[in-house]
Amino acid sequence: MSQITLKNVTKEFVTRGGHRVVAVDNFNLTIKEGECFSFLGPSGCGKTTTLRMIAGFEDLSEGEIWLGDKPVSIKSKNLYVPPEERGLGMVFQSFAVWPHLNVFENVAFPLRVMKLPKHEIRERVLSALSHTDLLSSERVYPSDLSGGQQQRIALARSIVTNPRVMLLDEPLSNLDPKLRESMRFEIKALQKKFNFTIIFVTHDQSEAMALSDRMLVMDLGKIVQVGAPDELYQNPTNKFVYGFLGLSNFLKVEAVKGNVFPKGGADMPIPFKLPVGVADGDGLLASRPNEIDISMDAEGGYPAKIEKRLYMTFCIEYHIKIGKQSIRIHTSHANVFPEGSDCFIHFKNPRWYAKESQEIELERTERQVL
Amino acid sequence: MKYFLTHMFQRKSSMGDRRFGLDQGLFILSLVILIVTVLFPILMIVIRTFFKGTQLDWRLFTQVVLAPENLSAIINTVRIAFMVTVFGTLLGLFYAWLIGRSDIPLKGVMKALFTIPYMFPPFFGAMAWSLMLAPRSGYVNKLFMQITGGTSPLLNINTIGGIVFVETCYYFPFVFLQVVSALERMDPTLEESARIAGAGQWYVIRKITLPLVLPAIAAGAMLILISSLSHFGVPAILGFSNNIFTLPTKIYQLINRSAGSFQGIREGASLSILLVVVVVAALYLQRLVLKTGHYDIIKGKSMRPMLIKLRGAKIPMLSISLVSLFVIVVVPLFMIFIVGFLKAYGLPLKLENLTMRNYQYILGQSKMVQDSIVNSLFLSVSSGIITMFLGVMIAYVVIKVKPKGKGFLEILSLLPYSIPGIVLAIGVILVWSGAFGVNLYNTIWIILIAYIARYVSFAMKSASASLEQVHYSLEEAARSCGATHLESLRDITLPLIRPGMVAGFFLIFLPAMRELTTSVLLYGPFTRTLGVAIYAINSEGNTVQASALATVAIGIIVAGNLALRFITKERKGL
Numbered sequence: 018m019s020q021i022t023l024k025n026v027t028k029e030f031v032t033r034g035g036h037r038v039v040a041v042d043n044f045n046l047t048i049k050e051g052e053c054f055s056f057l058g059p060s061g062c063g064k065t066t067t068l069r070m071i072a073g074f075e076d077l078s079e080g081e082i083w084l085g086d087k088p089v090s091i092k093s094k095n096l097y098v099p100p101e102e103r104g105l106g107m108v109f110q111s112f113a114v115w116p117h118l119n120v121f122e123n124v125a126f127p128l129r130v131m132k133l134p135k136h137e138i139r140e141r142v143l144s145a146l147s148h149t150d151l152l153s154s155e156r157v158y159p160s161d162l163s164g165g166q167q168q169r170i171a172l173a174r175s176i177v178t179n180p181r182v183m184l185l186d187e188p189l190s191n192l193d194p195k196l197r198e199s200m201r202f203e204i205k206a207l208q209k210k211f212n213f214t215i216i217f218v219t220h221d222q223s224e225a226m227a228l229s230d231r232m233l234v235m236d237l238g239k240i241v242q243v244g245a246p247d248e249l250y251q252n253p254t255n256k257f258v259y260g261f262l263g264l265s266n267f268l269k270v271e272a273v274k275g276n277v278f279p280k281g282g283a284d285m286p287i288p289f290k291l292p293v294g295v296a297d298g299d300g301l302l303a304s305r306p307n308e309i310d311i312s313m314d315a316e317g318g319y320p321a322k323i324e325k326r327l328y329m330t331f332c333i334e335y336h337i338k339i340g341k342q343s344i345r346i347h348t349s350h351a352n353v354f355p356e357g358s359d360c361f362i363h364f365k366n367p368r369w370y371a372k373e374s375q376e377i378e379l380e381r382t383e384r385q386v387l
Numbered sequence: 388m389k390y391f392l393t394h395m396f397q398r399k400s401s402m403g404d405r406r407f408g409l410d411q412g413l414f415i416l417s418l419v420i421l422i423v424t425v426l427f428p429i430l431m432i433v434i435r436t437f438f439k440g441t442q443l444d445w446r447l448f449t450q451v452v453l454a455p456e457n458l459s460a461i462i463n464t465v466r467i468a469f470m471v472t473v474f475g476t477l478l479g480l481f482y483a484w485l486i487g488r489s490d491i492p493l494k495g496v497m498k499a500l501f502t503i504p505y506m507f508p509p510f511f512g513a514m515a516w517s518l519m520l521a522p523r524s525g526y527v528n529k530l531f532m533q534i535t536g537g538t539s540p541l542l543n544i545n546t547i548g549g550i551v552f553v554e555t556c557y558y559f560p561f562v563f564l565q566v567v568s569a570l571e572r573m574d575p576t577l578e579e580s581a582r583i584a585g586a587g588q589w590y591v592i593r594k595i596t597l598p599l600v601l602p603a604i605a606a607g608a609m610l611i612l613i614s615s616l617s618h619f620g621v622p623a624i625l626g627f628s629n630n631i632f633t634l635p636t637k638i639y640q641l642i643n644r645s646a647g648s649f650q651g652i653r654e655g656a657s658l659s660i661l662l663v664v665v666v667v668a669a670l671y672l673q674r675l676v677l678k679t680g681h682y683d684i685i686k687g688k689s690m691r692p693m694l695i696k697l698r699g700a701k702i703p704m705l706s707i708s709l710v711s712l713f714v715i716v717v718v719p720l721f722m723i724f725i726v727g728f729l730k731a732y733g734l735p736l737k738l739e740n741l742t743m744r745n746y747q748y749i750l751g752q753s754k755m756v757q758d759s760i761v762n763s764l765f766l767s768v769s770s771g772i773i774t775m776f777l778g779v780m781i782a783y784v785v786i787k788v789k790p791k792g793k794g795f796l797e798i799l800s801l802l803p804y805s806i807p808g809i810v811l812a813i814g815v816i817l818v819w820s821g822a823f824g825v826n827l828y829n830t831i832w833i834i835l836i837a838y839i840a841r842y843v844s845f846a847m848k849s850a851s852a853s854l855e856q857v858h859y860s861l862e863e864a865a866r867s868c869g870a871t872h873l874e875s876l877r878d879i880t881l882p883l884i885r886p887g888m889v890a891g892f893f894l895i896f897l898p899a900m901r902e903l904t905t906s907v908l909l910y911g912p913f914t915r916t917l918g919v920a921i922y923a924i925n926s927e928g929n930t931v932q933a934s935a936l937a938t939v940a941i942g943i944i945v946a947g948n949l950a951l952r953f954i955t956k957e958r959k960g961l
Contacts, residue, residue: 074579100582107583113576117598126594127584174584184583 019085019181019214021048021071026080028066038384040066042238044080048231053208053215055225055232057261061384063238064218065186071216072107072184073100084182101130106175106213110187112167114159114174120146121155124173131178145173148207165196172204176211183208185217189224201227222262226250234258237380256370259303266309266344267370268302277302277369281341287319289367303368306347310363311335313354318361326356337362409872410788417781418792421799424840428814429806432656435817451657460637461661467547467622467633468615468669471554475611478555479562480604482708487570488596490694491705498567500712501560506948507720508901508918509557510620511937514925515719516553517624518726518934520544524733526722545629553621556715558614562607569603570596575692588695609673616666617807619904624925634662635809635904642813642908652816659810670805720941727935745935756936758913759920762831766916767899770838771892777839778846779854779888783880785847786854787862804844808904811841815909829911837905842895849894853887854880886954893951900943917943 028041041063048054056064069075071082073089076097082090084105089098114123124145128138146152149169159167168188175183185204189197205228208215219225225232226246233243234257242254253259256267269280274297276286289302312318324343325336332347337360346362354360436448451457485491486498504512519527520542528540543549577599581591619635626636638655645651697704725736727745734740749756781800785793803811815837820828827833857880865875903918910919917940925933 072579072583074582099587100579101585101587103583104585105583107580109576109580111574111576113574113580115577115581115595115599126581126586130585130590171580174580178585 019050020083021182021214021216022046022081022083023067023071024081024083026067026070026082027078028063028070028075029078039238041070044240046233046240046243048214048216051212051214052230053205053217053228055217055219055229056235057219057222057225057232058235059261059381060220061381062235064220064235067235068184068186068216068218072105073098073103104178104180105182105184106178106180107184108168108171108175108186108188110190112159112164112171112191114167114170116159119156119158120151120162120170123159123170124177127174127178141177142173145177148176148210149173149203164192165200168192168200169203172207176207176213179211180213182214182216185215187219188217190219190221197224204228226262234261236261237377237384253368256301256303256373259368259370264306264345264347266304266306268304268339268342268344269299269372270302271299272297279339279342285320287364287367288317289364289369292369295369299372301370301372302364303370304344304364304366306334306345307332308365309344309346310365311337311346311348311352311354311360312363313358313360315361318363321360321362323354323356323358323360326354409876410784411790413780414784414788414790414792414796417777417784418796418799420777421781421796421843424836425799425802425843427818428811428840429802431817431822432659432810432814435653436657436660447653448657448660451654452661456632457637457658457661460632460634460658461665463547463622463631464616464633464635464662465665467550467554468612470551471558471615472608472612474551474555475559476562476604476608478559479564479607480566482559483563483566483570484592485704485708487567488692488695489697489704491697491701491708493705493709497708497712500716501563503716503720504557505560505564506897506944507557507941508620508903509554509618510624510903510918510922511723511941512553512557512719513550513621513624514921514930514933514937515722516544516549518722518732518930519718520549526736545625545631547631550622550625550631553625554615554618556719557621558611561610561614562604565603565607565610566600569600570692573599573692578692605673609669612669613666613805616669617662617809617904619809619907620922623922627926634658634665635807638662638809638813639907652813655813656817659807659813662807663805663810666805666807723934723937723941726931727938729931729934732930745932746939749932749936750939753932755915756920756924759915759917760939762834762914763900763902763917766831766834766838766902767896770835770842770899771896773835774839774842774846774895775850775888775892777843778848778850778891779884781843781847782850782854786851787859787880800847801844803840803842808841808902809908812837812905812908815840815905829914831914834906834909834914834916837909838895838899838902841902841905842899845894845898846891849887849891850884853884853891857883889954890951893947893954897944897947897951900947901940 023044023046026041026044026046027039030038030040032038044067056067058064066075070077070090077090077092079092080090081088081092084103088096089103090096115126118126121142124142125138128141133141143152143155146155149172151166151169151173154162154166159170162170168191171188188204189200192200201224204215215228217225217228229246231243231245232249234241234249236257242249242258249258250262253262259265260267270277270287271280272278272291272295275291277289277291277300278284278286279302280299287302310318311323319339322338323335324338327334327336328350333350333352335346335348335354337344337346339362437443437445439447482497482501486494491497517525519525520540522528522540522543522545525540525544528542531541532538544553573596578591578595581595582588586594617635618633619639622631622633622636623639626632632640638658641651641655641658645654726732728741728743729736730740730742730744778800781796784790785797785800806814815833816828819833819836820826827836861879861883862875865879866872870878901918902916903922906916906919907922910916915923917936921933921936921940924936
């Protein structure tokens with residue numbers, strides 16, 4: 018019953034300059050019951066807008082949203098169910114705990130709205146507080162608690178009504194990194210216990226990958242790719258998804274008669290087979306820094322030069338010059354080569370992507386400002 | 388007192404003795420100036436009230452307080468202030484909610500209109516409403532009597548109700564501005580999370596929005612209460628003719644009637660103490676209310692709040708707002724403007740009755756008016772500059788130097804904020820008319836001293852706000868680059884707060900330009916100010932000339948406000 022369906026959902030804004038911006042462009046999507054589903058994308062991509070339309074804080078410009086078999090927004094029929102009647106749980110990035118109410122009253126608020134009997138309110142609040150490890154701070158005011166604890170109040174408040182769907186709007190990005198990791202587990206544990214559907218909005222790819230059953234990568238208001246985390250990581254459909262899901266190098270290359278040459282130097286082709294159906298011309302060769310081998314051995318490698326070596330905690334990072342272009346390589350601490358020396362590199366799993374136009378890049382930065 | 392003592396002894400100079408020279412010097416200078424300009428006058432009022440010579444004497448005080456006419460003034464003052472506060476708060480809240488949370492159109496226009504009452508002195512409003520609703524001569528009443536053929540006026544502005552109405556029109560922006568800014572700063576997700584939790588719009592307003600903006604409401608309401616308690620202009624213009632007195636007008640009458648006799652000033656001082664007690668009680672009330680709620684509601688990403696759709700109520704609400712704004716803001720200004728061109732007050736508002744003669748008279752022939760304009764310009768500019776620098780100095784000492792006794796300095800500088808202007812004027816008379824060997828009475832300097840004392844709190848607050856933005860690391864960075872303390876102050880701190888200083892100057896210049904309450908007790912034959920001149924001409928019954936001069940004042944005030952707006956916009960470049 019807690020399946021969420023979006024049909025042709027579109028949202029347009031008019032900016033101050035009278036500019037029309039499509040924040041969310043024709044979304045069709047079904048989020049399954051009990052699933053943890055992430056919206057992932059850079060700021061300004063429309064992920065929060067989509068979530069707010071599901072919550073009922075934004076009207077649609079077009080399309081329909083269904084919670085289970087109940088429509089909550091149908092633009093064509095002018096049907097709109099206000100947020101308070103959608104029966105959702107939601108946690109905000111800013112925590113949004115009420116400073117004038119203590120922890121108990123914050124969590125009790127939804128139950129007081131429902132006008133439940135006193136003893137039941139008490140019972141349910143204490144149960145929610147125990148699940149979020151807040152029992153000892155029942156009478157404390159939020160301003161006396163840490164960010165992590167405040168976010169726990171928000172979590173407790175959202176589970177106290179036992180909602181079937183939980184919307185999480187970047188709930189972890191105001192927390193420090195260590196806390197962020199432990200809260201991930203807490204959210205997962207709560208989901209297991211209460212078995213609600215989660216929609217999780219984030220710009221942090223490792224957070225999305227760690228939490229989600231499926232995720233959606235969006236860019237410029239459009240769905241770019243939907244799938245399980247490993248599917249997306251292994252098979253990114255375009256340069257944007259590839260770059261967004263992990264560290265990446267994009268080597269500018271040119272294909273001539275099926276051979277791939279790096280731009281700006283070297284006559285030697287890179288040992289890489291063009292995918293079927295790709296014509297000659299400019300493109301990008303994508304690679305991940307930890308999926309390139311580096312050696313002093315010419316065997317099967319492509320000649321390059323070590324420009325810089327950085328010793329880091331989890332690897333050694335080399336900046337390698339191929340002609341005039343530079344790429345990054347991460348190797349284990351066992352491979353120490355001197356700076357300035359010639360070397361040979363070997364791409365283990367490179368991918369070919371068409372070049373992205375300048376306008377798209379520009380639009381992306383413009384949207385982030387909005 | 389306890390507060391001040393603990394501060395005296397606990398605070399340690401943050402930089403030790405190394406900065407003794409300059410910083411300590413600034414501290415002592417600030418302290419001396421404040422003691423002379425602020426503390427002395429207040430002490431003198433207390434001494435003159437309770438001592439006869441060197442003998443403690445309560446009789447005068449009890450006698451003055453228990454006099455029936457003074458008792459009725461007390462009751463009137465509290466009654467008016469209470470009603471103005473209630474109505475002003477409700478009106479301010481209503482508009483703040485409309486603009487902050489509903490989808491009403493024309494928000495920009497309405498917000499601009501709301502700041503207009505802020506610019507003009509309420510006694511202009513009293514004059515304007517008098518022009519319309521004086522029982523026999525007011526234009527609206529005359530029109531009404533013509534239509535009905537009766538002799539009873541539609542409304543009589545010379546009543547307590549009239550005073551409350553005019554003060555409400557001018558003071559409701561206190562609550563409006565406070566609450567609108569609180570609503571704008573408030574994190575919208577605080578309300579959204581309540582919606583998600585199942586609460587409807589009205590439930591959210593009652594349980595979340597209202598409690599969260601309560602501190603802002605309380606702060607605005609207290610500003611109204613204190614302003615109304617110590618207000619002189621409106622009850623003076625509307626109340627005298629009907630024998631309605633408030634404490635400030637009663638004090639003025641006492642001093643004026645006694646023509647400078649010592650007994651009269653002593654009686655005025657006694658009433659002043661009463662007024663101060665009432666104001667302090669109000670301030671104490673504010674402390675109590677504000678203490679319970681100091682929230683940080685400014686958080687999170689800036690999402691537009693979800694606006695409540697007025698739907699069918701949109702047009703009625705918009706009409707009500709625009710009509711009431713028109714009546715409150717535009718109509719009075721227009722009346723003053725048009726009457727300034729009339730040949731004589733009472734003539735029908737027709738083209739053939741208009742003339743430039745009033746302007747020719749006040750600007751060309753009346754020495755008194757010309758003097759008053761020059762005096763007001765001199766007083767506003769000089770008090771603006773002096774007070775602004777004084778404010779910067781005090782704020783610097785309090786915020787950056789933090790010497791022992793910082794608390795005392797801060798209290799002294801904020802004290803005039805809660806001392807009614809009329810009371811301050813009496814204190815200044817007591818100190819500067821020969822009691823200490825200096826007699827400045829009837830000179831312009833006594834008014835300048837009173838203005839400095841009156842506006843030092845404004846200057847101090849505005850300078851503190853800009854100084855707090857200058858992180859101490861900026862000055863330290865200059866020091867680490869080899870600058871001396873004086874150089875880092877001159878080259879880093881001062882340039883950074885310069886826009887704030889210019890704005891601070893206008894925050895003094897503008898109210899000083901239209902000041903009436905203090906100057907009306909301090910002016911001499913040649914030291915009338917613009918406010919005093921308008922008030923005097925109006926009380927003499929030369930309504931048309933008073934209106935013409937008020938129009939001139941409006942022009943000066945508008946120009947000053949435009950300059951202020953221009954300058955604060957430029958601030959972005961900082």
